[in-house]
Amino acid sequence: MKPADSEASGARLIAMGSAALMEGFALLGFETHPDADVDDLDRLLGILLDDGSRALVLLEPDLARCDCPSLVRARAESARVVVTEVPPLRAPHDYHPQVEDVVVSVLGLGALEDR
Numbered sequence: 677m678k679p680a681d682s683e684a685s686g687a688r689l690i691a692m693g694s695a696a697l698m699e700g701f702a703l704l705g706f707e708t709h710p711d712a713d714v715d716d717l718d719r720l721l722g723i724l725l726d727d728g729s730r731a732l733v734l735l736e737p738d739l740a741r742c743d744c745p746s747l748v749r750a751r752a753e754s755a756r757v758v759v760t761e762v763p764p765l766r767a768p769h770d771y772h773p774q775v776e777d778v779v780v781s782v783l784g785l786g787a788l789e790d791r
Contacts, residue, residue, distance in 0.1 A: 688729060692717060693736030697765040701734065714742045721746035724757050733759045 691701035695710035702708045709716060717739050724731050725746060733750075740747075740761035750757045764770075779787050 686730060688724070688731040690720070690731055691734040691762075692720070692739055693734075693762070694765055697736065697762075706734070712739065714739065714744050717742065718744040718746045721750050721757065721759075725750060725754055728756065730756045731758070733757060734762045735759060736764050737761055 689704075689706045690709070691698055691706045692709040692712040698708040698710040709720065712720075717735070721733070721744075723729075724733075740759070747759065750759050
């Protein structure tokens with residue numbers, strides 16, 4: 677689903693993941709790709725990278741942590757395509773973002789403790 681006014685903002689707002697979560701992002705005006713798989717992600721990011729698009733791409737963990745070539749490329753070389761991970765709808769309390777590992781390796785385990 678692609679909102680009619682998404683191009684007026686200058687950047688595409690895209691969300692990929694479970695159909696239930698995508699319904700919420702569609703209400704917020706995101707272009708959504710319900711139940712997308714790794715091939716869908718690779719194809720979409722390849723298009724965004726090759727045509728010079730600007731985009732914010734939100735992914736559920738299964739997609740955000742895959743090794744598809746276009747995702748690796750987007751993270752390594754593109755400031756125009758920002759890719760970030762959102763917690764899964766069905767298990768938000770079990771969510772462990774990848775950035776936590778970086779914080780712990782740099783600042784130590786105590787950096788994430790409640791104070």
